Amino acid sequence: MKKETAKTLRAFLIELVIYAVLVVGYFFLVLHFLGEWLHHLETRHRYTYGGVAILLIIGQAVVLENVTTLLLRLLRGRSE
């Protein structure tokens, strides 16, 4: 039981590190490419901004859910 917990914890920590690297890269990509455009939309076209905001957050949710699921599956597969 203890061995299994240690394996799960190790897999989780590895996942956290890989995820953190991906996320830091993503921060800069999103802010660099989308920052100005979104700011412009927010000040000039509020309705479009509202729609784009929802699409972006849902799109990111679907992508990140797939990334975390894939990472969990890969690492769990390796640790077992």
Next chain:
Amino acid sequence: MFFPISGAHISPIYLAVIGFFIGILGGFFGVGGSFIAGPALRAVGLDWNFAVGTDLAHIVGKSVVAAKRHRALGNVDLKLGLIMAFGTIGGAEVGAQLIQMLKRAGNVNLVVSVVSIAVYLSISTFMIWESRKTLSQTRLPGGTVKGAKAKHDPSAFKHVTSGIQRLRIPPMITLPASGVTISLWIILLVAFVGGLFSGFLGGGAGYIRMPSMVYVLGIPTHLAVGTDLFEIIISASYGTFSHAIKGNVDILIALVMHTGAALGAQIGAISTQYFAGPKIRLAFVPLPLIGAVIVIYTLMTGHKL
């Protein structure tokens, strides 16, 4: 890091870490976590209007991740979630109008604070009584709780719930996923009250909706958590759009916050299968209490967290 939409300088690591912890709460309890996200965003200097709108946007993303995971575990009743979304949106609009009326009357802060403290304390007191009584009376099954096992959810309040389900006010709705048949009007009423508190007190009001789904509608706890998250996707998207056109959403902050929340929500959702319904309900008790403490602090000091 500078966020041009709100004009705020906030560390992205701070946002991701806050998102991670709120994500765990959301995935496990089916709540939005506004009572933590709001003060956390305020603490780093974000204006109140941006804190509310941005939090709603982040809740949409987190709920998508957690609801998807709960669906994989068989914990989402899509039919119930869709019906509830209508009641919630209607209730949220009425709640927002109530706030406007109280603003005109000049006593909005006191009324909202007193109502919220009373509601938070009542929910916590009731849930601690019910879950402890259920745990002392029932022998819970071992192993993971998902699928058909999640539908077996003992409750010391079951006799009242069964009485509500026996009210034959047409049209009656059958919810095969939850194993419940109940009047459409009761579902809409529960959703409307949740939406009303959401519009009146702010946030997603999961602290009211999740317990109401369990105790009033008789939905098993695991399904109530998953379905609440699915329903939040619809109602919080509506709220996000409404706030965005008023200039209250910094989507860049929400996107960064959500990177942490996506991971936390998965962990929270997966964790539910290791706990029986009454244990999840007992663990839920501190959440409304934290909400009450924040409101009491705000009332006593005059500083809005």
